[in-house]
Amino acid sequence: MVTLPGMYSDDDAAALYDVLNPWALCDDFYLSHVMAAEAVLDVGCGTGMMLHRARQEGHTGRLCGVDPDTASLRRARVREDVEWIEDRAEGMDFEAEFDLAFMASNAFQVFVSEAELRESLTAIRAALREGGSFVFGTRAPSARGWERWRPENATEVVDHRGRALRVEHRVEEVTAGTVTFTETIATREGEVLRVDRSTLRFLNADEIDAQLAATGFTVAERYGDWHRGPLTPASHNIVTVARAV
Ligand SMILES: C[S@@+](CC[C@H](N)C(=O)[O-])C[C@H]1O[C@@H](n2cnc3c(N)ncnc32)[C@H](O)[C@@H]1O
Structure with a gap:
């Protein structure tokens, strides 16, 4: 960089990120999952828009955002009724504390190396209670x-x-x-x-599923868009709802 x-x-760059990325259809998808869960972990939370909105919409449970970017978290911290943790996903050490983990805005793609991907998924799985959900989207390669x-x-x-x-x-x-x-x-x-x-990193659905299976997840739902349409060869997104098993 x-x-x-x-x-x-x-x-400035963190503030500009929010200008360039206003609320979108994908955010409605994530918010519906967040509002239905009691304890929620936002991995790669950035400036905190999703958890801010969840609190604003009346979420009363635990909301926790994790991101390694100091400037983004400075913006997130304007809300003090959400936990904000400066860390990379692979550094998290939660143990069966959350019902939902999610990664919005294709944040899943930041896991580039095999080791980083595996360690991050392992830490996310450890953070979830049995039966908890991990919801994320990636751009289809x-x-x-x-x-x-x-x-x-x-x-x-x-x-x-x-x-x-x-x-x-x-x-x-x-x-x-x-x-x-x-x-x-x-x-x-x-x-x-x-x-x-x-x-x-760009993974196809089979590669995503193999990574999830290796880290204690099964795929519960799979979509190709934010309206919950099927994944097809023409899809631009791979949307996954995985279950911690
Ligand atoms: C595209 S942004 C998405 C931010 C936020 N989820 C949103 O919807 O606006 C990707 C985020 O992932 C964060 N990130 C980068 N590497 C990470 C890692 N190893 N673990 C967790 N987050 C990471 C970045 O700092 C950045 O805030």
């Missing part, structure tokens, strides 16, 4: 969504401080199962303020 000193801080992550598809946005910006993506490398890309935040005049590099 490259951040040009003083140009666009981590706190067959849809090759990264092919649209190109500068000509940039988003023009006005950030939280009223600055007119352009956010563009550029893929650097595609390997079997991973995509490495940059996100560039620039002024509309083209002055680059910040560049972040990320790698995401």
